[in-house]
Every structure is written in structure tokens, then in C-alpha cells.
Amino acid sequence: MSITRCHMMVMVNFQIFISMLTKYVRDTSASQRARAIYRTPSPGSIDSGFGSDFERLRLTESKDQVQKQDQKSQSYAKRSKSRRSSSNERKWFRCDEVTEDYSDADDVYENKRQSTKRQSSFSLDEVALSEIRYIGDLGGGGFAKVDLVEIKRFPGRKYALKRLSKRAARNQEEYLRSEQETLLRARSRFIPRLFQTFETSSHLLLLTEACLGGDLFSVLERNGILPDNVTRYVIACVIEALEHLHETLGVIHRDVKTENILVDSNGIAKLGDLGFCKRLSLNECVETHTFCGTPGYCAPEMLNGGANERFCDFFSTGVVMFECATCRSPFRRQSHRETKRATLRGIDDVTFPPHLGPVTAHAIRSFCANSPNRRLGALGCEEVRRHDNFRSFSWDRLRNGGMKSPLLDLR
Structure with a gap:
């Protein structure tokens, strides 16, 4: 008889424990969801209990603080957007410069801007003969041939490469040097521009602008x-x-x-x-x-x-x-x-x-x-x-x- 009574008391206590545990888990999950919504930090050593009044009061205060922080963040975002808009309206920016806001991370953006300027200011003086790709023929004469070429690093930009044969112009090397010298000194939009000169054992090569309209x-x-x-x-x-x-x-x-x-x-x-x-x-x-x-x-x-x-x-x-x-x-x-x-x-x-x-x-x-x-x-x-x-x-x-x-x- 005593054994049966003890068994019944254990069962009752177990059911009470299960109900209390279920309520605890349910209230704890609700508290965690509230923290996620209101962005509150972890309670740490504070026991949230079973959804006590202290915990609800703390969540309410945290919610007010978060709202104030959000308002500050929105205000800062508006000011940043206004600064970026005003900087983009400046007319003195060159087209090859970066126009981002430099208020934050100045070093990173400055390095990016300098890199962009270095790429935009690429000079054909830096081009090697091995970087030139043949596209087609443009014409030729007695001891010269003109090819249409492009630079491998910058495909799509067309140039003319005039190849002057030293062997065919043995007695006319003076004329080859004369053209090279004159083109280097010329600065007129009505004379083809010379970008670079190359010389091999058999040829003198002049890299000039391509006049694709023909002669x-x-x-x-x-x-x-x-x-x-x-x-x-x-x-x-x-x-x-x-x-x-x-x-x-x-x-x-x-x-x-x-x-x-x-x-x-x-x-x-x-x-x-x-x-x-x-x-x-x-x-x-x-x-x-x-x-x-x-x-x-x-x-x-x-x-x-x-x-x-x-x-x-x-x-x-x-x-x-x-x-x-x-x-x-x-x-x-x-x-x-x-x-x-x-x-x-x-x-x-x-x-x-x-x-x-x-x-x-x-x-x-x-x-x-x-x-x-x-x-x-x-x-x-x-x-x-x-x-x-x-x-x-x-x-x-x-x-x-x-x-x-x-x-x-x-x-």
C-alpha cells in the first residue's frame, strides 16, 4: 500500500515538474525572440525567470534605447548621403577620378583613386614591341609597309605601325631618320601623331595614329x-x-x-x-x-x-x-x-x-x-x-x- 502511494506521489511530482519546465521553456523562447526584435544584449548573469515584471521592464527600456539609436543612425545616413550628393555635383572632378566620399577609410579610397589615375594616364611610351598585335594591312610603298595593329593590354584601340626596311632603303636611311625626327617634333592635328618608335636589326618601326578613312x-x-x-x-x-x-x-x-x-x-x-x-x-x-x-x-x-x-x-x-x-x-x-x-x-x-x-x-x-x-x-x-x-x-x-x-x- 505504501509502495503504491509513493508511486502516485512520484507521478504527480513528475507531472508538476514537466508542466513547470514547459512553461519555463515557453517563456524563455518568447524572451529570446523579444531580444532579437529589439536588439537587446544577452541578459548575462540576470535570470529572466518565468517572464517576470523585471524582465518585461528591462525589454521596454532596451526598446526605447534601440529606437533612439536607430534614429541617430538614420540621421547619420541622411547626412552621409547629402555629403555624397554634394560631392558628385562638383564640376571640377576629372572623368578618370573616383568621386566617392572620403570621410571614412581615407587611405583605402585614396589608394584606389591613385590606382585609377595611373591606369587612365597610361602612356604608349611604355609599350614594348612584343605587346603589339597585328590586325591587317593598311598600305605600303617602295620600302615601307603600314599595318593596322592594336596593343594587347588595350584591345579595341587601333594604331598604324609603319615598318621601314633598312635593307630596301640602304641609300635612303637619311629619309627614314628625317621622318622619325619630324614626326617626333610635330604637334598639329593635321599631321598624324607619332606615339612610339622601335628599331630592330632589319627594320625601323613607327607607331602612329591610324587614319582609317584611307588616303x-x-x-x-x-x-x-x-x-x-x-x-x-x-x-x-x-x-x-x-x-x-x-x-x-x-x-x-x-x-x-x-x-x-x-x-x-x-x-x-x-x-x-x-x-x-x-x-x-x-x-x-x-x-x-x-x-x-x-x-x-x-x-x-x-x-x-x-x-x-x-x-x-x-x-x-x-x-x-x-x-x-x-x-x-x-x-x-x-x-x-x-x-x-x-x-x-x-x-x-x-x-x-x-x-x-x-x-x-x-x-x-x-x-x-x-x-x-x-x-x-x-x-x-x-x-x-x-x-x-x-x-x-x-x-x-x-x-x-x-x-x-x-x-x-x-x-
Whole structure:
């Protein structure tokens, strides 16, 4: 009997213990959820009990504190956003600079900004020959070939690599060095820019900007006779290039022709192939007697063995102007001898087509005058600008890049 009573008391006590334990677990879980919601720290040594009034009071106080902290955080976030917005509105930031807020972690952001600037200021002077990748052919001549290339580190940027063979130009190494020197000194948007030079045992290589519009000879082949505004634009670009060569660099080109006038992707005509450039002395006798150039473009004084002064470049410019306006050469004939005779007879012996206006015809005849001192440009490029053919032409817009090239309108 006593055994049965003891067993019953144990069962009752066990049930009471289970009920108390269940209530304890339920209240503890609720307390933990409340802490998670209100972001309260762990109670630590404080016993939360069975959801006592002390614990509920503590949770309420913690909730108020957390709300105040949240308000402070939101206010700080608004101020930070305002600072970032104001910094992004500043107009003096360069496009290659980082515009984040530097109020926090200044060192990290400053290192990132310096790294970005180093990448953006990459110079082609750092390029090695092994980094150049061949894409295709752009053209070539007697002892030179021009390839379209790109830099492996920066794919998508196209350049022209002119390869000059030392073996094919054994007796003309002076011209190779002359082109290299002139391009290095040139700073005109109407002359192709030289970025880097390389030299191997067999070749001299020049890395220049790529004029992907082809040369003027190809433009004439595709389009025929050029409109007056296009012809005027091309000749104006040539005049700007010649002024830079003559007056700034002190050299004469001596090979102005349609094959050496290149068109870039913006339609700007650039005077290239400076291999025949000759540096003039600084004294009064600014001339050279070396014969070079292309038959049909050479001035009469060059054919007679006379002095090659800057006037010969204006004669060749007149020939180019005639070819743009008529799509034929004024002096070129079946043989070099006949071409020389036609050149020496002069421009007055050339028949002009009837579609040429009197102003254009006068400009061509003035450029190609037999007497160098009577030639258009003998008094400088400013004389060319004052000619009636360029009366309404904006030279300032051309120089400043504000003029749209009419070459872009051609097919």
C-alpha cells in the first residue's frame, strides 16, 4: 500500500515538474525572440525567470534605447548621403577620378583613386614591341609597309605601325631618320601623331595614329569629282599642316600628293609620309638642292635642279586641288619625260573643264605659277587664307575642331 502511494506521489511530482519546465521553456523562447526584435544584449548573469515584471521592464527600456539609436543612425545616413550628393555635383572632378566620399577609410579610397589615375594616364611610351598585335594591312610603298595593329593590354584601340626596311632603303636611311625626327617634333592635328618608335636589326618601326578613312587618292577613286566645299576643306587642312611644318618646325615636305593626304575617322585630312621632309637652315638661304618627290607634283624649279624652297609645297598643293576638282592630273602623262615637259610648260597650257568656277580656277593657277615668287603662298599661309576661294571659310573653327568635316558626308 505504501509502495503504491509513493508511486502516485512520484507521478504527480513528475507531472508538476514537466508542466513547470514547459512553461519555463515557453517563456524563455518568447524572451529570446523579444531580444532579437529589439536588439537587446544577452541578459548575462540576470535570470529572466518565468517572464517576470523585471524582465518585461528591462525589454521596454532596451526598446526605447534601440529606437533612439536607430534614429541617430538614420540621421547619420541622411547626412552621409547629402555629403555624397554634394560631392558628385562638383564640376571640377576629372572623368578618370573616383568621386566617392572620403570621410571614412581615407587611405583605402585614396589608394584606389591613385590606382585609377595611373591606369587612365597610361602612356604608349611604355609599350614594348612584343605587346603589339597585328590586325591587317593598311598600305605600303617602295620600302615601307603600314599595318593596322592594336596593343594587347588595350584591345579595341587601333594604331598604324609603319615598318621601314633598312635593307630596301640602304641609300635612303637619311629619309627614314628625317621622318622619325619630324614626326617626333610635330604637334598639329593635321599631321598624324607619332606615339612610339622601335628599331630592330632589319627594320625601323613607327607607331602612329591610324587614319582609317584611307588616303585622298582612294576617296577620289570612290567618289569621283569632289564638291567645292569638300575640296576647300581638304586644301585648308593641307595649308594648316604646311604652316606647322614651315614656320614651327622649319622643314619643307617636298612630296605633297593625294596618296600622302590621309583621312582619319573624324574626317580630318592629315598630311603624312614625311620621309622627304628637309630641315631648312636658319639663315637667309633657306633652300636645298636635293631632287625628290613624285613626277606630276614636283615644281618646275625642282625639275630644273634649282633650289627646293617652301614654295614647292604650294605648287604641289595646287596640283592636289586640281585633282580634287577634276579627278584628273594637270601634268601627268604616259612617261616621266612627257610629264616633265608638261610641268615645265606650266599651268597656263592646261585646259580647265567648264564646270570649274573662276575663283577655284584662279586659286589653282596661282598655286601652280611657274615663278616661285609669284606663287600663292609665297608670302606665307596667311596669303592663302585671304584668297577669295576661302572668303567665307572659318579657319578658326577648323583649327579648334569645331567644324564638321564634309568628308564624312561622302559615301
